[in-house]
Amino acid sequence: MRKVFPLIVVLITLSVIGIIFIQMSWIDNAISLKRNQRIEALANATSEIKRSIHNLFLIKNGYINANEETRYYVLQSFTSQLLTGEDVRQSIDKAFTKYNIKEPFEYSVTNIFQIPIAASAGFSPNELGSSTDIPLTPENGYYVETLHLYIREDKNYILNSMGWMIGASVLFTTIIISAFALTIRTMFTQKKLSEIKSDFINNMTHELKTPLATISLAIDALTNEKVIHDTEKIRYYSGMIKDENKRMNKQVEKILQSARIERQDIKLNLQRINAHEVIDKVADNLALQIEEKQGTLNLKLGAKQYMIDADDVHFSNIIFNLLDNAIKYSKDKPVIQVETSTSNNMLAIKVKDNGIGMNKETQSRVFEKFYRAHTGNIHNVKGFGLGLSYVKAITEAHGGKVKVESTFGKGSTFTILLPIV
Ligand SMILES: Nc1ncnc2c1ncn2[C@@H]1O[C@H](COP(=O)(O)OP(=O)(O)O)[C@@H](O)[C@H]1O
Numbered sequence: 116m117r118k119v120f121p122l123i124v125v126l127i128t129l130s131v132i133g134i135i136f137i138q139m140s141w142i143d144n145a146i147s148l149k150r151n152q153r154i155e156a157l158a159n160a161t162s163e164i165k166r167s168i169h170n171l172f173l174i175k176n177g178y179i180n181a182n183e184e185t186r187y188y189v190l191q192s193f194t195s196q197l198l199t200g201e202d203v204r205q206s207i208d209k210a211f212t213k214y215n216i217k218e219p220f221e222y223s224v225t226n227i228f229q230i231p232i233a234a235s236a237g238f239s240p241n242e243l244g245s246s247t248d249i250p251l252t253p254e255n256g257y258y259v260e261t262l263h264l265y266i267r268e269d270k271n272y273i274l275n276s277m278g279w280m281i282g283a284s285v286l287f288t289t290i291i292i293s294a295f296a297l298t299i300r301t302m303f304t305q306k307k308l309s310e311i312k313s314d315f316i317n318n319m320t321h322e323l324k325t326p327l328a329t330i331s332l333a334i335d336a337l338t339n340e341k342v343i344h345d346t347e348k349i350r351y352y353s354g355m356i357k358d359e360n361k362r363m364n365k366q367v368e369k370i371l372q373s374a375r376i377e378r379q380d381i382k383l384n385l386q387r388i389n390a391h392e393v394i395d396k397v398a399d400n401l402a403l404q405i406e407e408k409q410g411t412l413n414l415k416l417g418a419k420q421y422m423i424d425a426d427d428v429h430f431s432n433i434i435f436n437l438l439d440n441a442i443k444y445s446k447d448k449p450v451i452q453v454e455t456s457t458s459n460n461m462l463a464i465k466v467k468d469n470g471i472g473m474n475k476e477t478q479s480r481v482f483e484k485f486y487r488a489h490t491g492n493i494h495n496v497k498g499f500g501l502g503l504s505y506v507k508a509i510t511e512a513h514g515g516k517v518k519v520e521s522t523f524g525k526g527s528t529f530t531i532l533l534p535i536v
C-alpha cells in the first residue's frame with residue numbers, strides 16, 4: 116500500500132500530461148487540416164468562377180454549344196464588358212456555395228492598365244486588403260482582364276469552427292485534473308484517518324492494559340490462601356482494585372466525552388464562578404505531581420475581574436488539561452506559570468511552560484481530535500490526544516477562544532479567553 120500510492124500518483128500524472136499533449140497535437144493537426152481545406156476550396160472556387168464566367172460569355176455570343184476549337188477561338192476575344200455585374204456576382208456566389216465558403220466578398224475587374232472597369236457595389240479599394248486575383252482572359256486573349264476577389268475574411272474563422280472542440284477538450288481535461296486532485300486529497304485524508312485510528316487503538320490498549328494487569332494481579336492475590344483470611348490485606352487489595360477500576364472508568368469517560376463533543380451535545384451547567392478559585396483548586400490537585408518532578412508552579416492571578424459564567428466541572432477540566440500537558444510535555448523539571456489578565460471584556464488565562472515545545476505543524480494541529488505530536492523518544496508520555504480538542508470545544512461553547520504559541524525545544528503558552536460577566 117505504501118508503495119502503490121505514489122506509483123498511482125506518478126502514473127496518473129504522466130497519463131494526464133500525455134493526454135493533454137496528444138489532445139493539443141490533435142487540435143493542432145485539425146487546425147492545419149482546416150487551413151489546407153480552405154486553401155483548396157478557394158482554389159477550386161476560383162477555377163469554377165472562371166469557367167462559369169467564360170460560359171456566360173459564350174452564351175451571350177451564342178457559341179455555348181459550339182465545339183471545343185470554336186469556343187477556344189471565341190474566348191480569345193473575351194471581355195467582361197459583355198457581362199453585367201449581376202452575372203459576375205452570381206458566378207462567384209454559385210462557386211462559393213458549392214465550395215462552402217461563407218464569408219461576404221467584393222470584387223473588381225481591371226483591364227491591362229490595372230484600371231477598374233467593373234466592380235461590386237460595396238467595393239472601395241482603400242479598405243479592402245489583399246485580393247485573390249483570377250486572370251479572366253485566356254492565354255493569347257486580346258483583352259487582358261483580371262478579376263480581383265476580396266473576401267472579407269473572418270479572422271476567427273478557424274477558432275469559430277473549432278471552438279467546440281477546443282472548449283470540450285479544455286473542459287474534459289479540467290474535469291479529469293480536478294477529479295484526480297480530489298482523489299489524491301481523499302486518499303491523503305483516508306491515510307491520515309487510518310493512522311489516527313491505529314494510533315488511538317494503540318494508545319487505548321496501552322492505557323487500559325496497565326489497570327487491567329494490576330486488577331488481575333490483585334485478584335490473584337485475593338484468592339491466595341494466605342491472604343483470604345487476612346482482613347487487612349483483603350481491604351488493601353480490594354482498595355487497589357477499586358482505584359484501578361476508577362482509573363479505567365475515567366479513561367473510558369474521557370473517550371465518551373469526546374464522542375459527545377463530536378455529536379455537539381455538550382450540556383453546560385452555567386453558574387457564576389470565581390475563575391481564580393477554580394485555578395487555585397486545580398493547581399492544588401496537581402501540586403503532588405509537580406513536586407514529584409521537582410518542578411514549580413507559579414500562579415500570577417492578576418486579573419481584576421475574574422467572575423465568569425461557566426460550567427464548574429468543564430472549566431476545571433480545561434485548566435486541568437492544560438496544566439497536565441504542561442507537566443507531561445516538560446523536559447525534566449517543569450517550570451509552569453499561570454497568569455490571568457483582562458482585556459476587552461475577556462478574561463485571559465495563560466498557561467506557560469518551559470517544556471519540549473512544538474513546531475509549527477504541531478501547533479496548527481494540536482486542537483485536532485486524536486492528534487499527538489510524534490516526538491520520537493520523548494513520546495513515552497501516555498494520552499489519547501483528546502485533551503486539547505476538548506479544551507477547544509468547551510472554551511468555544513462558553514463563547515471563548517483558545518490560542519497556542521510555542522517555540523520548539525523552549526516551551527509553550529496556551530491562552531484561553533473567556534467572556535467576563
Ligand atoms: N504544553 C505542551 N508542550 C508541548 N506539546 C504539547 C503541549 N500540550 C500539548 N502538546 C502536544 O499536543 C498533543 C495533544 O495534546 P492533548 O490533546 O492534550 O492530548 P494528549 O495529552 O492526550 O496527548 C500532545 O500529544 C502533544 O504532542
Ligand SMILES: [Mg+2]
Nearest residue numbers: 440498502503
Ligand atoms: Mg493532554
